[in-house]
Amino acid sequence: xxxxxxxxxxxxxxxxxxxxxxxxxxxxxxxxxxxxxxxxxxxxxxxxxxxxxxxxxxxxxxxxxxxxxxxxxxxxxxxxxxxxxxxxxxxxxxxxxxxxxxxxxxxxxxxxxxxxxxxxxxxxxxxxxxxxxxxxxxxxxxxxxxxxxxxxxxxxxxxxxxxxxxxxxxxxxxxxxxxxxxxxxxxxxxxxxxxxxxxxxxxxxxxxxxxxxxxxxxxxxxxxxxxxxxxxxxxxxxxxxxxxxxxxxxxxxxxxxxxxxxxxxxxxxxxxxxxxxxxxxxxxxxxxxxxxxxxxxxxxxxxxxxxxxxxxxxxxxxxxxxxxxxxxxxxxxxxxxxxxxxxxxxxxxxxxxxxxxxxxxxxxxxxxxxxxxxxxxxxxxxxxxxxxx
Amino acid sequence: xxxxxxxxxxxxxxxxxxxxxxxxxxxxxxxxxxxxxxxxxxxxxxxxxxxxxxxxxxxxxxxxxxxxxxxxxxxxxxxxxxxxxxxxxxxxxxxxxxxxxxxxxxxxxxxxxxxxxxxxxxxxxxxxxxxxxxxxxxxxxxxxxxxxxxxxxxxxxxxxxxxxxxxxxxxxxxxxxxxxxxxxxxxxxxxxxxxxxxxxxxxxxxxx
Numbered sequence: 001x002x003x004x005x006x007x008x009x010x011x012x013x014x015x016x017x018x019x020x021x022x023x024x025x026x027x028x029x030x031x032x033x034x035x036x037x038x039x040x041x042x043x044x045x046x047x048x049x050x051x052x053x054x055x056x057x058x059x060x061x062x063x064x065x066x067x068x069x070x071x072x073x074x075x076x077x078x079x080x081x082x083x084x085x086x087x088x089x090x091x092x093x094x095x096x097x098x099x100x101x102x103x104x105x106x107x108x109x110x111x112x113x114x115x116x117x118x119x120x121x122x123x124x125x126x127x128x129x130x131x132x133x134x135x136x137x138x139x140x141x142x143x144x145x146x147x148x149x150x151x152x153x154x155x156x157x158x159x160x161x162x163x164x165x166x167x168x169x170x171x172x173x174x175x176x177x178x179x180x181x182x183x184x185x186x187x188x189x190x191x192x193x194x195x196x197x198x199x200x201x202x203x204x205x206x207x208x209x210x211x212x213x214x215x216x217x218x219x220x221x222x223x224x225x226x227x228x229x230x231x232x233x234x235x236x237x238x239x240x241x242x243x244x245x246x247x248x249x250x251x252x253x254x255x256x257x258x259x260x261x262x263x264x265x266x267x268x269x270x271x272x273x274x275x276x277x278x279x280x281x282x283x284x285x286x287x288x289x290x291x292x293x294x295x296x297x298x299x300x301x302x303x304x305x306x307x308x309x310x311x312x313x314x315x316x317x318x319x320x321x322x323x324x325x326x327x328x329x330x331x332x333x334x335x336x337x338x339x340x341x342x343x344x345x346x347x348x349x350x351x352x353x354x355x356x357x358x359x360x361x362x363x364x365x366x367x368x369x370x371x372x373x374x375x376x377x378x379x380x381x382x383x384x385x386x387x388x389x
Numbered sequence: 390x391x392x393x394x395x396x397x398x399x400x401x402x403x404x405x406x407x408x409x410x411x412x413x414x415x416x417x418x419x420x421x422x423x424x425x426x427x428x429x430x431x432x433x434x435x436x437x438x439x440x441x442x443x444x445x446x447x448x449x450x451x452x453x454x455x456x457x458x459x460x461x462x463x464x465x466x467x468x469x470x471x472x473x474x475x476x477x478x479x480x481x482x483x484x485x486x487x488x489x490x491x492x493x494x495x496x497x498x499x500x501x502x503x504x505x506x507x508x509x510x511x512x513x514x515x516x517x518x519x520x521x522x523x524x525x526x527x528x529x530x531x532x533x534x535x536x537x538x539x540x541x542x543x544x545x546x547x548x549x550x551x552x553x554x555x556x557x558x559x560x561x562x563x564x565x566x567x568x569x570x571x572x573x574x575x576x577x578x579x580x581x582x583x584x585x586x587x588x589x590x591x592x593x594x595x596x597x
Binding site for chain 2: 323325341344345348349351353354355356357358359360374377378380381382384385
């Protein structure tokens with residue numbers, strides 16, 4: 001039944017979780033990427049919550065967004081006192097949207113990332129040094145194939161649902177077209193079938209910010225100083241796209257940071273400047289600049305509308321038994337509701353079972369990450385209505 | 390899943406539900422909290438889809454296992470392939486539609502049959518108000534003033550029948566009912582319906 005409790009507020013209720021690793025595609029059985037390049041061995045970092053049922057029919061795959069990681073809920077055993085829980089802690093745990101008393105929830109760091117899964121900062125076995133730009137260009141499709149390998153390893157041959165926001169939503173859609181028989185339901189959130197020129201433009205500005213930093217050194221910086229300045233500017237522009245005009249007006253307006261008057265210079269005057277610089281400096285501590293380049297490019301290449309066969313598009317899964325729940329947010333200007341509507345139109349034309357909810361929220365694209373009772377209630381109830389077999 | 394009992398459902402919806410064949414594919418425009426769809430799912434194994442503009446209502450339906458799209462049905466109906474549904478239902482909303490002829494044409498395209506119900510503007514109480522008071526009528530069914538009413542279309546049972554005849558819609562079922570606004574009880578009006586019925590319900594098939 002619909003969960004009306006305030007369980008979404010119970011921080012860390014998913015419990016203590018450990019990051020696990022799975023390695024496959026050992027040479028000579030390397031993975032052939034969409035680009036034709038081969039890669040291997042590949043290590044996938046992942047975390048799980050809840051228990052896999054005896055029938056193995058209760059698995060939920062959570063696909064993280066561009067800068068996310070496998071740590072979707074709970075705490076690590078060695079977390080300090082003031083540590084924050086996983087990035088979707090309000091959604092994963094007992095009685096939450098993804099109820100860990102019912103579902104076995106899996107989240108894996110994406111291929112090309114830098115949080116434990118093989119990416120440009122990993123060691124290239126051929127040289128013994130980090131890949132840098134020798135890492136082959138990977139696609140959203142390659143990310144899905146790596147997740148499929150992980151599910152095979154875990155003995156999971158069907159998913160109760162696959163869910164994700166933003167770039168995670170693209171992975172959801174890619175799962176549906178690649179493995180329509182494996183997916184019983186799909187929840188793409190705040191996402192798109194393909195980037196608009198606006199989204200590509202912001203990504204390109206972010207990439208340029210990194211690549212013009214002399215310390216980037218054509219991606220070869222792992223044994224020297226890192227391109228922190230470029231990466232933090234990239235994060236600043238990214239962060240603006242995740243917010244909204246309304247949210248920024250409400251949060252910052254034209255307020256000044258710790259001062260009563262302008263400095264008439266280029267130090268921080270406005271609160272919003274201070275906030276963005278803080279977000280930028282926080283990001284460089286945990287993220288790899290080359291991973292930003294690879295992942296943003298993979299997101300820009302993603303296009304579910306125009307595909308050269310044999311690559312599958314939505315029309316190819318016509319009439320499949322997948323139940324879709326598409327969710328958008330009113331103030332998302334990175335993937336506005338009209339893009340969710342284009343997706344819904346395509347799903348309707350392909351005779352697929354689709355529900356849609358546009359959640360009213362002023363916090364922009366990142367709204368799906370902000371604890372909100374509505375999202376958990378909506379998704380929890382939707383999942384109850386998805387047949388298990 | 391919600392399990393509404395027949396007698397809890399609005400009376401016009403009870404009539405509509407009785408017309409639906411088991412196992413059919415149904416689209417409910419302006420489905421509200423999904424009472425009709427849930428009833429049809431449970432009692433007639435109908436595979437239903439709803440369209441609802443209100444976020445809270447759409448989310449309620451989805452969280453109860455119904456397939457519902459939040460949106461404006463005037464736009465949403467255009468995306469479906471021809472004859473995608475066995476029945477398309479538009480209950481108590483036709484009087485609020487800006488382009489009824491265009492909408493009904495879309496319904497006849499995407500559905501094998503469509504069903505409409507609407508408040509009858511020629512009910513005797515409405516006629517009397519206009520005749521005796523000389524003012525735009527108000528009623529339980531149509532409680533608004535001329536300047537704030539969402540009910541922009543004045544429809545009578547007779548008007549609708551004339552319209553159906555003129556555009557080539559065959560009326561396969563019709564029932565005139567007397568029921569209070571949003572009530573779950575009522576009665577079927579057999580004689581002088583254009584004068585005595587508060588609502589009309591019609592099932593239409595497009596003539597080939």
